Amino acid sequence: MNIKDFQEQLIEYSKEIGIDKIGFTTADPFIQLKERLKLQKKLNYQSGFESDDVDARTDAKKILSEAQSIISIALAYPNKMAGAPQSKKGETRGIFCRSSWGEDYHRVLKRKLVELEAYILLHLPNSKVQSMVDTGELVDRAVAERAGIGWSGKNCSIITPEFGSYVYLGEIITSIPFSPSTPIEDQCGECTKCIDVCPTGAIVGPGQLNAKHCVSFLTQTKEMIPLEFRERIGNRIYGCDSCQTICPKNKGLDFHLHEEMEPDPETVKPLLRSLLNVSNREFKTKYGYLSGSWRGKNPIQRNAIIALAHFKDESAVDELKQLVKQDPRPVIRGTAVWAISKIEGEKSKSYLENCLLTENDDIVMEEIKNAIDNF
Template identity: 60%
Template sequence: MNFTKLKEEIIQYSKQIGIDKIGFTSASPFVELKERLRVQQENGYQSGFEESDIEKRTNPQLLLPQAKSIIAIAIAYPSKMKDAPRSTRKDPRGIFCRASWGTDYHLVLRDRLSKLEEFIKQKVPEATLKSMVDTGELADRAVAERAGIGWSGKNCAIITPEFGSYVYLGEMITNIPFDPDQSIEDRCGSCNKCVDACPTGALIQGGQLDSNKCIAFLTQTKGFLKEEYRTKLGNRLYGCDTCQTVCPENKGKDFHLHAELEPDPELVKPRLKPLLTMSNREFKEKYGHMSGSWRGKKPIQRNAIIALAHYRDKTAVPVLLELIENDPRPVIRGTAAWALGKIGEQSSLPRLMHLMEKEQDSDAREEMEKGIALLKSES
């Protein structure tokens, strides 16, 4: 079979189904990546969300024994929001990162990969294919880099010449022996803006990330957030865009190519106080289609409380006291008590002291003590 012609047909078809960039590479092991991942593990830099087996992450043959090639795809997403609502002193808002705008990208990329699979199967019925997006074993960035989608930036994102780093990535392993594409030369050079701008110093050096310090990771954790990171969170509810927004390669890059990736301004920049009393059902109905909802409402609500502390929003005091008294989750009760201390509304002190007497959870009590100490220090 003429695989060169098939490759051209796949490229043309990919444009018709809404794939913005496509590249091809061999299915040989990712040797350099293997060493980097080993160092990441040794240093404790991994988040725990990724595949833990380094062999599976770096050897495509373990996932598809007859693998010959990998097809990498990229879909561009918007970086600017039209008609963004304003945050006000009495009605502050939080923000979801750009990668969580619109419909969950896992669904969007799986749709494109599924269509691509069908197309290839029609052309080559005996083809074997295995697609994955983000949660698969392979490292998306390593595949995209080798397939010429873009280069791996110092901000640990794939940067494309056309769309900057505002792209979602997916890949498909196959037994078809396609000619590999050329990788793109790294254009970061001496620029270190992302490393310097990282709020928590999570970018250890260009291209190396300590996930446990990364705000994007921290916003997805479910427990108490370390106090050193609470002040860095700002009004972020999910994810962090700092290392992308400071990147010179992203300047002027804003693509609105896919209707399902367009943000609903009221959802991605929501009012903070209503988030705190939202039921599971309401949260699922409103936010269930977004990738930022995958961990449930608890991390989002905890982050919203920290954002209210960031704004020192005194109008939030009644709802925070209500949470401390009635919410069944220690993380929410404790974080709300700490937030009251940061907000500094003295009238909340007597009730907070009374509520601490009834608190049974030791971690929540510790946060209440912090809140009370902060309030007393300002009196």
């Protein structure tokens, strides 16, 4: 079969199965990316969630030896929610970021990639294919940029002319020598709004992120969130959208093209107090289908406690004190101590002094002492 004709057929098929954008690039190594990743590692800017194998992250042939091309796909996701519940006194709510609305995007994209793979193998049965979404070795954004899906914005997101940066990305490495697409020229210009608005200053320069300071990363860690960042997290219980919502290229864009991506308002804007004592089973039942559930309930509960402090929600103090008294997890107890001190202020001093008499974990004791010293 003529590869050029098949490439056109594949593009048409991708539209039929609901892929919003498709592009192609060679399997050549990503030389510049490799240098950037080495610099990130040297500066200790990596999150730790990514693969440590820089060669595999920048060379498709390390993953599939017969690789000749990479197919990049994008699916647009919604950024506005109908019927979103609002926080009110005694009923404060957290928020999952937009990339955790609806069904876990890894599953959604994987299904599309599997359909593409099947179509390829039906017509070219001797070809080799290997797909990945986010958790694979290759850097999705680098592939998408070179495949003409969009340009890499200063906020480190791929920005497409059609859908802005609200797109999920995935790719297929293949042995088929497809013609590469034309990359899109950077259209950010002199704009620095995403850098200016970043809550923690994690975007240290155009296209350079200190992932360890990024709110999205911080909400996914399992340890105590550093004191300097807690108040900047606000009511975010998973992820952060600030550098996207401020972007002029996203203004007026909102796409509802995939039913499985539509958010359930009560799930993605949950009542914070409902999260404090949720069991593992309850968490999996209600939130397990979201991409934001991948780290389990512990980080979400910790973030909910921080959000309650953000709102100074006095109705939660008794429950927070119960956590300090009974919860076996030092991170939860320590965060609850901090939240109580923020909500009640100096009024909580005698309570915290009493806690110091019974607490024996270093993390929690340090939180208690810091809170008392700050009064």
